[in-house]
Amino acid sequence: MRISAIRREVFMRISGAIFDMDGTLVDSMPLWNNLVRDFLMDHGIEESEELHRIMMTMTLDTSTQYIHDNLLPSLSVEELKKQIEEKVWKAYSETIPIKHGVKPFLFALRNKGVRMCVATSSPRILAEVILKRLNLIHYFCFIFTCDELKTTKNLPDIYLRAHDILGTPKETTYVFEDAVHAVKTAKSAGFKVVGIEDKSMVEYRDEIKELCDIYVKDFDDFRGQI
Incomplete structure (x- = not known):
């Protein structure tokens, strides 16, 4: 056919x-693909290919929990979410x-x-x-x-x-x-x-x-x- x-x-x-x-x-998706990478770079962490694959399947809640547990334990989950959500909200409400x-x-x-x-x-x-x-x-x-x-x-x-x-x-x-x-x-x-x-x-x-x-x-x- x-x-x-x-x-x-x-x-x-x-x-x-x-x-x-x-x-x-x-x-x-361009926002999401670069969001975690850019956020981690702001905190001096380079996103590896393996980390990118892991994060790709996660929701915002699960990704912030993962970052807190494995990469930035000094920042609370709430603070991580706040920083990320500010960037995301602006994109969804204005530009995407x-x-x-x-x-x-x-x-x-x-x-x-x-x-x-x-x-x-x-x-x-x-x-x-x-x-x-x-x-x-x-x-x-x-x-x-x-x-x-x-x-x-x-x-x-x-x-x-x-x-x-x-x-x-x-x-x-x-x-x-x-x-x-x-x-x-x-x-x-x-x-x-x-x-x-x-x-x-x-x-x-x-x-x-x-x-x-x-x-x-x-x-x-x-x-x-x-």
Whole structure:
């Protein structure tokens, strides 16, 4: 089946959509990729490749706890969070842009009657401020966060919970993700997965393509099929 036909089939079949936010709906991964590195450099610590891989899968809460426990025990978790959150809040409330093709795609899904939600590793306060600023929040029935569910995207809990609330058939519920670990988790939980390309995951592109049911450069790739 041609790629364009597969994209058309996704749009025709879909009844529920679970969207990751960072790297999928909004172009925030450059911030996150450099945030910990820059923060640690401010404190005289160089981020190794191994440390980067460890931090990549963590939420803000778990990453600050890790930094406190392993790198900067002299700073409390609360102080670490405060310093990092100030930088993050400014970016989410003012500068992080939407990714290409998101609004037309969400508009088309809403007109089709598709139930949509967000499942994010970011804290709710960040998800809400950026989705409101970019005028996206009204497309979604609800937002789930890893912090609130006390989980990470290495586990399927957030996808399973989101699916339960959506109430759509699993075989026509699609998860939209950019990160390789999240794609693996969603697939292992039995979901159809649409991989969204993000620069932060370029080194894993081939692996993500193999895992996903469909892989797109951005949501503009659905243009002509919706």
